[in-house]
Amino acid sequence: xxxxxxxxxxxxxxxxxxxxxxxxxxxxxxxxxxxxxxxxxxxxxxxxxxxxxxxxxxxxxxxxxxxxxxxxxxxxxxxxxxxxxxxxxxxxxxxxxxxxxxxxxxxxxxxxxxxxxxxxxxxxxxxxxxxxxxxxxxxxxxxxxxxxxxxxxxxxxxxxxxxxxxxxxxxxxxxxxxxxxxxxxxxxxxxxxxxxxxxxxxxxxxxxxxxxxxxxxxxxxxxxxxxxxxxxxxxxxxxxxxxxxxxxxxxxxxxxxxxxxxxxxxxxxxxxxxxxxxxxxxxxxxxxxxxxxxxxxxxxxxxxxxxxxxxxxxxxxxxxxxxxxxxxxxxxxxxxxxxxxxxxxxxxxxxxxxxxxxxxxxxxxxxxxxxxxxxxxxxxxxxxxxxxxxxxxxxxxxxxxxxxxxxxxxxxxxxxxxxxxxxxxxxxxxxxxxxxxxxxxxxxxxxxxxxxxxxxxxxxxxxxxxxxxxxxxxxxxxxxxxxxxxxxxxxxxxxxxxxxxxxxxxxxxxxxxxxxxxxxxxxxxxxxxxxxxxxxxxxxxxxxxxxxxx
Numbered sequence: 001x002x003x004x005x006x007x008x009x010x011x012x013x014x015x016x017x018x019x020x021x022x023x024x025x026x027x028x029x030x031x032x033x034x035x036x037x038x039x040x041x042x043x044x045x046x047x048x049x050x051x052x053x054x055x056x057x058x059x060x061x062x063x064x065x066x067x068x069x070x071x072x073x074x075x076x077x078x079x080x081x082x083x084x085x086x087x088x089x090x091x092x093x094x095x096x097x098x099x100x101x102x103x104x105x106x107x108x109x110x111x112x113x114x115x116x117x118x119x120x121x122x123x124x125x126x127x128x129x130x131x132x133x134x135x136x137x138x139x140x141x142x143x144x145x146x147x148x149x150x151x152x153x154x155x156x157x158x159x160x161x162x163x164x165x166x167x168x169x170x171x172x173x174x175x176x177x178x179x180x181x182x183x184x185x186x187x188x189x190x191x192x193x194x195x196x197x198x199x200x201x202x203x204x205x206x207x208x209x210x211x212x213x214x215x216x217x218x219x220x221x222x223x224x225x226x227x228x229x230x231x232x233x234x235x236x237x238x239x240x241x242x243x244x245x246x247x248x249x250x251x252x253x254x255x256x257x258x259x260x261x262x263x264x265x266x267x268x269x270x271x272x273x274x275x276x277x278x279x280x281x282x283x284x285x286x287x288x289x290x291x292x293x294x295x296x297x298x299x300x301x302x303x304x305x306x307x308x309x310x311x312x313x314x315x316x317x318x319x320x321x322x323x324x325x326x327x328x329x330x331x332x333x334x335x336x337x338x339x340x341x342x343x344x345x346x347x348x349x350x351x352x353x354x355x356x357x358x359x360x361x362x363x364x365x366x367x368x369x370x371x372x373x374x375x376x377x378x379x380x381x382x383x384x385x386x387x388x389x390x391x392x393x394x395x396x397x398x399x400x401x402x403x404x405x406x407x408x409x410x411x412x413x414x415x416x417x418x419x420x421x422x423x424x425x426x427x428x429x430x431x432x433x434x435x436x437x438x439x440x441x442x443x444x445x446x447x448x449x450x451x452x453x454x455x456x457x458x459x460x461x462x463x464x465x466x467x468x469x470x471x472x473x474x475x476x477x478x479x480x481x482x483x484x485x486x487x488x489x490x491x492x493x494x495x496x497x498x499x500x501x502x503x504x505x506x507x508x509x510x511x512x513x514x515x516x517x518x519x520x521x522x523x524x525x526x527x528x529x530x531x532x533x534x535x536x537x538x539x540x541x542x543x544x545x546x547x548x549x550x
Contacts, residue, residue: 073128077156086152095120101138101445108384109180110271111231129174137181141447150185180384195236199249202232226259241289243389244537277325335368336390377439381448392538399463429460462548
């Protein structure tokens with residue numbers, strides 16, 4: 001026993017990882033390095049991790065099986081094991097295909113652009129929530145998979161934002177993309193409160209202010225933040241005003257125009273030069289909401305002269321935007337903004353709409369529908385939520401002005417003929433349904449949404465039945481009221497006040513109260529603003545069930 005005893009350092013024991021490959025145990029590796037450092041004079045042992053052996057290891061990304069990337073996404077999102085099973089369909093090939101399909105959707109929502117060199121590994125590692133949102137949006141051809149991914153997204157969003165209080169560009173962009181096609185996979189609409197979450201997250205990230213000179217941001221990151229901030233305003237303001245009829249959680253700031261100009265000058269994406277016109281268009285509609293409230297939002301109806309002034313001002317503003325940004329001309333967004341102007345005009349007044357207003361509205365509806373029918377059929381399946389809301393508002397406006405018999409004129413009847421030629425609701429609705437159904441089936445990079453098609457077809461059929469029912473009832477009511485008002489027709493245009501047993505107020509313009517206004521109101525021309533009572537607005541199925549109820 002003449003040999004000296006020397007301390008030996010044990011080698012790291014090989015253990016099998018979750019992915020099946022052999023690697024050294026991290027706990028033994030840390031203990032080995034600590035023992036080596038302790039053997040050197042003056043070196044303190046390194047502190048072990050606060051969670052002990054609960055250190056998560058990143059899966060081996062060299063494998064492209066069905067387990068690697070769901071584990072990576074679940075680990076990066078920090079969701080529980082019970083929710084991890086919802087991501088089991090996200091393998092390497094599926095994510096890669098969904099990223100390619102999403103590049104074709106950016107024409108409908110140009111506020112998030114994938115980098116040309118973006119890979120599956122980079123997206124799953126650096127933007128896990130954005131990756132799940134993209135896969136959810138582009139899985140419309142697989143409803144079961146889309147429903148599971150939407151549920152996984154909500155779990156991940158609540159775990160990161162609500163529970164852990166995190167905020168990042170990945171969370172903001174993921175929520176923005178998820179809301180941009182929210183109508184495709186959400187049966188219970190909760191859009192408005194999610195819009196407030198999106199606006200609050202943008203404010204917490206400081207996107208509303210101009211960057212300081214000391215902010216260390218590269219050009220790509222600055223453009224990404226500017227584009228995201230414009231997308232937040234586009235969704236928050238556009239949906240709140242057009243589809244929900246509720247207050248917008250994100251109002252206009254001068255920094256929005258700076259962001260749009262910055263993107264237009266950079267030209268990093270082909271659609272960046274159109275963002276200035278799109279944002280200014282939404283701003284004009286937002287200002288219209290404040291200056292021209294509906295009749296149900298005010299105690300007294302607005303004066304006709306005030307309504308006419310605001311209508312002309314908004315019309316001139318839209319025309320100026322069209323001249324300043326020629327790319328807006330002929331786009332569905334610009335035509336939809338014009339239709340929204342007519343919609344607000346009809347809602348702001350309680351009297352019978354005049355023939356010029358009906359003709360302008362009919363022309364705008366025909367221009368809008370002809371533009372949609374001239375595009376590929378898959379275009380209707382890929383519409384973003386604001387464009388889809390514009391389509392529903394157009395259908396609502398079509399049913400609004402088609403409920404009553406056309407006005408009788410004394411100028412040869414050409415107005416009635418023009419309205420009859422343009423306002424053919426049955427032909428318009430049938431053409432839209434047939435065009436949407438003509439989209440190709442089985443295209444992996446251009447998926448069609450069967451559930452959305454079935455729902456849209458049901459709404460169109462209900463609108464046709466409502467129009468026929470209202471026209472039949474309006475003809476009977478018109479015949480009864482022709483006899484009722486026959487005896488007072490010689491009293492002039494203000495004979496209605498005499499028949500009702502009241503005097504005309506001194507502040508009421510002479511001739512402002514036509515006999516036909518009461519007739520039109522009893523015929524059902526008074527617009528129903530009930531969609532503002534529902535959480536989902538025009539996207540809420542309860543509104544359409546109530547609107548189309550017999």
